[in-house]
Amino acid sequence: MTPLSARALPVANHQEPLQRSVPRADRVPNKKIIRELNIKVTTQRLMILDVVRNGPSHFTAQDVFEAVAARHPEIGFATVYRFLRTLSEHKYVTEVRMGGMPARYEWAGKRHHDHLTCASCSKIVEFENTEIERLQEKVAKQFGFSLTGHVLELYGICPECRAKENAADRR
Amino acid sequence: MTPLSARALPVANHQEPLQRSVPRADRVPNKKIIRELNIKVTTQRLMILDVVRNGPSHFTAQDVFEAVAARHPEIGFATVYRFLRTLSEHKYVTEVRMGGMPARYEWAGKRHHDHLTCASCSKIVEFENTEIERLQEKVAKQFGFSLTGHVLELYGICPECRAKENAADRR
DNA sequence: AAGTTAATTGCGAATGACTTTCATTATCAG
DNA sequence: CTGATAATGAAAGTCATTCGCAATTAACTT
Structure with missing residues (x-):
């Protein structure tokens, strides 16, 4: 249905511009972020984090799963959900749920x-x-x-x- | 877990008091409300509406189901969900979904x-x-x-x- | 009041989004 | 390098909500 409308995200530019001058957080390597969580650095976590940080914003768990599966077909749903939850608990991503729809997430480095x-x-x-x-x-x-x-x-x-x-x- | 905390709903009383001087809508009989929706007046709809209007606010579909089932055990979940949705579509109740929890509703006559x-x-x-x-x-x-x-x-x-x-x- | 018929109900099965379980595999501290 | 322990994937399990459908009932019609 809604083709990931977030892709063509209009930039808010009134009142208080959301210009983000290359947030430093986005320089930090994925590996380091995972280490800071005191959890093991695995291939799947690195791939998920890559999608989360560099893919389109306002993504669903399904979006992440598909993006990762494109290069790493063995990935499981559980792994995506588990890691997204961890990231969410540690405020690395923000989770928004509305209506009865699947939850949408976004990288919180913004x-x-x-x-x-x-x-x-x-x-x-x-x-x-x-x-x-x-x-x-x-x-x-x-x-x-x-x-x-x-x-x-x-x-x-x-x-x-x-x-x-x-x-x-x-x- | 959370024992229907909405029951003991604190009344907002600062800034702009939420005092509601007997909203006229609450005088309207249930039967009339149902008729206005151009749907049949059934026992179950009358009972559901009674709970919705006179029971505690911020209730879940489950709450309504249980309240109605206490007097009318044959009630089905589907009936409750169906009617709550109808009421919601017609703005008679407001539906709020947050977290992964079941939706909560409240009579909109306020x-x-x-x-x-x-x-x-x-x-x-x-x-x-x-x-x-x-x-x-x-x-x-x-x-x-x-x-x-x-x-x-x-x-x-x-x-x-x-x-x-x-x-x-x-x- | 009885007949007609389309709306409504209740049941159980189905859905959809997660979550859990658990046997297997991989990470990493020592 | 190696074992202790964490992480993964597949499948089964949850849980709220919806759907399919035969049986029932409300609201005309006569």
Whole structure:
């Protein structure tokens, strides 16, 4: 269906540009990252990490499995899920689940951001709004909570889809 | 595990009180609501709707199933899921899915709000912040999207759990 | 009130996304 | 290099939710 819409990810460029000046984290070799987790460096982990870091963002476990399987057909689902979970637990990747759909992940070596998703074509736009972040902290504090995280996903219809809908209606 | 923490739902009472002055929608008989959906009024739908409207908020399909089954043991899961989906599609209930956990629903006859969840004990606090809502609209507009919905879930540690943690650490 | 019929139900099987189990294999500390 | 131990892959297991379908029932129609 949705052909990994994340591939053509529009770059958020308003308000507070998401320009990332070659995050240093992306210089660190895969091997080192795995070692830091105090787990064994295996071929499959290296391959998975390569896909995770250098492939398209907002990928599913299935995406990773397929990408790795292309070069290393013996890979198993379990291995992908297990390692993604480890990476997620250690904040190397961010896991986002919405609707009943499979979880999507993204390498966390990038600046924090939230998502604006087109409900029609599933295109994802990343954005950051420090004002919203600030207000979230404020709300948590009001209730005596210490904020540990949040999920903010906006849904809407992108300009392109709106245009298409209008065209269809006119017909 | 989490014993339906939603039952003892703390009432949001800061900033913009969530006081709901007997929403008129809650006067409407179940039968009428079902009729408005242009579907048949069946015993099971009436019972489900009763639980949904008068039971605790933030319930799961399982919760509804059990509540209905207590008086009407022949009820089937499919019936509950089917009707909850219908209600959700028609905005009578709001469906929230997070983590890998079962979906939670709530009667939408109340004022819009978001959630602040304790990552430790799963307690849920409802809050509303019009400033955040306004900023969301602004972000969508920036990217040319027309906003149709959003999910904002804050996670943190509630005062009680923080106290417990501190006590445990000191031990 | 009885008949008609299309919507609805409940059951069990099916699905889909993970997760677990476990026998086999590979890593790496010494 | 080698053994102790962690990691892998294949398959079976979970779990929430959905589907298929025969039996039932609500809501006309007469």
